[in-house]
Amino acid sequence: xxxxxxxxxxxxxxxxxxxxxxxxxxxxxxxxxxxxxxxxxxxxxxxxxxxxxxxxxxxxxxxxxxxxxxxxxxxxxxxxxxxxxxxxxxxxxxxxxxxxxxxxxxxxxxxxxxxxxxxxxxxxxxxxxxxxxxxxxxxxxxxxxxxxxxxxxxxxxxxxxxxxxxxxxxxxxxxxxxxxxxxxxxxxxxxxxxxxxxxxxxxxxxxxxxxxxxxxxxxxxx
Amino acid sequence: xxxxxxxxxxxxxxxxxxxxxxxxxxxxxxxxxxxxxxxxxxxxxxxxxxxxxxxxxxxxxxxxxxxxxxxxxxxxxxxxxxxxxxxxxxxxxxxxxxxxxxxxxxxxxxxxxxxxxxxxxxxxxxxxxxxxxxxxxxxxxxxxxxxxxxxxxxxxxxxxxxxxxxxxxxxxxxxxxxxxxxxxxxxxxxxxxxxxxxxxxxxxxxxxxxxxxxxxxxxxxxxxxxxxxxxxxxxxxxxxxxxxxxxxxxxxxxxxxxxxxxxxxx
Ligand SMILES: Nc1ncnc2c1ncn2[C@@H]1O[C@H](COP(=O)(O)OP(=O)(O)OP(=O)(O)O)[C@@H](O)[C@H]1O
Ligand SMILES: [Mg+2]
Numbered sequence: 211x212x213x214x215x216x217x218x219x220x221x222x223x224x225x226x227x228x229x230x231x232x233x234x235x236x237x238x239x240x241x242x243x244x245x246x247x248x249x250x251x252x253x254x255x256x257x258x259x260x261x262x263x264x265x266x267x268x269x270x271x272x273x274x275x276x277x278x279x280x281x282x283x284x285x286x287x288x289x290x291x292x293x294x295x296x297x298x299x300x301x302x303x304x305x306x307x308x309x310x311x312x313x314x315x316x317x318x319x320x321x322x323x324x325x326x327x328x329x330x331x332x333x334x335x336x337x338x339x340x341x342x343x344x345x346x347x348x349x350x351x352x353x354x355x356x357x358x359x360x361x362x363x364x365x366x367x368x369x370x371x372x373x374x375x376x377x378x379x380x381x382x383x384x385x386x387x388x389x390x391x392x393x394x395x396x397x398x399x400x401x402x403x404x405x406x407x408x409x410x411x412x413x414x415x416x417x418x419x420x421x422x423x424x425x426x427x428x429x430x431x432x
Numbered sequence: 433x434x435x436x437x438x439x440x441x442x443x444x445x446x447x448x449x450x451x452x453x454x455x456x457x458x459x460x461x462x463x464x465x466x467x468x469x470x471x472x473x474x475x476x477x478x479x480x481x482x483x484x485x486x487x488x489x490x491x492x493x494x495x496x497x498x499x500x501x502x503x504x505x506x507x508x509x510x511x512x513x514x515x516x517x518x519x520x521x522x523x524x525x526x527x528x529x530x531x532x533x534x535x536x537x538x539x540x541x542x543x544x545x546x547x548x549x550x551x552x553x554x555x556x557x558x559x560x561x562x563x564x565x566x567x568x569x570x571x572x573x574x575x576x577x578x579x580x581x582x583x584x585x586x587x588x589x590x591x592x593x594x595x596x597x598x599x600x601x602x603x604x605x606x607x608x609x610x611x612x613x614x615x616x617x618x619x620x621x622x623x624x625x626x627x628x629x630x631x632x633x634x635x636x637x638x639x640x641x642x643x644x645x646x647x648x649x650x651x652x653x654x655x656x657x658x659x660x661x662x663x664x665x666x667x668x669x670x671x672x673x674x675x676x677x678x679x680x681x682x683x684x685x686x687x688x689x690x691x692x693x694x695x696x697x698x
Contacts, residue, residue: 328542331495335536336556336608339528346559350546 214395218402221389225382225406232381234410236299237368240306244367245360247311252318253344266315273312279373281305286377302374310367317359321352361418365411372407382406444507446471446643447492447612452501452512454487454667461487462498463667469612469645469660474638476654476675477647479664480690485647488664489614492645493534494527505533506611534612535605539621541597543589549600550576550585553607561608568607575603579633595626599633606637613637615646651694655679663687 254266273281286301296304325348333343375384386403390396447469454462461484469475479485490496492503500513510526543552553572557563576582579599581592589597598618605613615634619627631653638644638657648654654661654675661678663671663686671678671687682688 326542328538328540329544331536332538332542332544334495334531335493335538335542336604337528337531337560338556339524342559346555347544354546 214398217393217395218398221386221399221402222406224385224389225403228380228385229382229406229410232379232385233368233371233383236302236306236371236374236379236381237364240303240371241310241364241367243303243307244310244314247307248314248318249349251311251315252322255315255319256322270312270315273309278305278309278370279376281309282373282377298374298377298379301377302371302379306367306370306374309370310363314360314363317356317363318352321356322348324355325351358418358422361414361421365414365418368410368414369407372403444471445469446473446506447645448502448504449488449492450502450504452488452491452498452503454484454491454496454498461667462491465501465664465667465669467662467669467672469643471643472641473659474642474644474646474657476658476661477645477664478649478651478654478661478690478694483664484667485664486616489536489616489645489647492530492612492614493536494530495536497523497527503530505530508533533610534614535608535610536614536616537598537601537605537618539617541589541594541601541621543597543600543604545589548586548588549581549592552589552600553604556604556608572603572607575606576600579603593626594622595629598622598630602630602633602637611643613642613644615644615648617647617649619648619650649694651679651691663690665690 251266251269254262255270257263257266282302282305285296285305286298289296329347329351330343333347338346371379371381372383374381375387378384383403386399390399393399445468447467449465449467452462452465453460465484465488467475467488477485477488487496491498492505494510497516498512499516502509502511504510508529510530512526515523515526543549544555547555550569550572553575554565554568557568557571558565573582573585576585579602581596581599581603584592584596584600589600592600598621601618618634619630622630627650631650634644634646634653635657646653646658658675660672661675662669663678663682663684665684665686671682671684677683678687679691682691
């Protein structure tokens, strides 16, 4: 099989550009919003109020129990039929944030529960209420526990953004599809797209390693 | 002619516990506990594991909610039977008001691991009591100086020995300027050679006039420092009195057995 190297190099520019202006910002924004949802859902899940925790449980269950592709289609193709039309960008962000939020909620919840009960007591002892205790004492310690699993969530999210090509998002994979359709070089373009994803994920993993290996001066070696 | 007559009278007990009961499910942990602690006194609480000592201490500062009974600290009086029926908001407020009066030193220190020693100490004063940071820092430095930990101000808790951590725990409690200090087995997690430092510090605090309730197995400390010893057995204060009596010539057979077992473990 001949490899059309000139097409390869020629496509690398547009593909990288699509990653930089599409895939990466989409993943970043969705992740940040998803984390807000995750913390909220995790706290709701820990609430003593049955209704509140039930609501969070339902959200998490629906997100984890349905395919991301279905979630994307419901937002982009489903909502218009009940009169809600949303463009590809916001649709993708909404669906991906909801998705990440549902998965990360359980990670955040486990991290909060992993903080020693004595920390709550010490926080209450110095006079804090629940909210302040969470903000000043519990969440900072939970965050350390949550970093490794959440970096994995982020890496998965970067790859999952490729599904948004199906709701017309102009991102890396859609760009590859466009070039492939035009040049009929499917093998080359899809492998090349895969390579670009791979490079992004390699960079993220090395960042993750550095984050995890950072000398952790705050936490005693148990 | 005052809102809170208790607070006015310097000769009133600093702490009174009346008829306090607490159950976890069908495990009745505290049974109608009464206890009085005079201002400036140290009361040592002794008793077997599981007898309810920690639970009692936690009820005193609102970490635990009694099912019934009255706790009053420095003029702040909470009747849990009536508060319990007044709703969650009211209960939270009552617990908070008790908490404002006392500070607790924990068996396992429970320092905030993500904050330095001095940040641990000023957390309550600055974040909760709203005191100025510079003033709180100044106080904290003075307190750390006095327990010999001035050079550890910027260390993290895990860089300290157990005895040092517990002294920070005590400083954190003192920095809150409470009326009452509560200690839950402050030395029982320490290596034997580190116990002395902490007990010495506590003895100094007692001499300075702090009112303290100390759950402890250190009978020597109780004998020398406590005004009263309370023996807790199965959720009751079975016997309370001067150390010479409770530890030296107990009236109750259960107390006698317990003291003998602590004094002669073999
Ligand atoms: N949060 C809780 N939920 C259920 N049961 C509890 C709880 N806290 C304490 N208990 C129970 O209450 C009883 C008394 O416990 P507590 O910790 O007050 O005893 P203690 O006298 O401090 O014992 P130790 O000397 O071992 O510290 C025990 O049977 C314990 O299992
Ligand atoms: Mg205990």
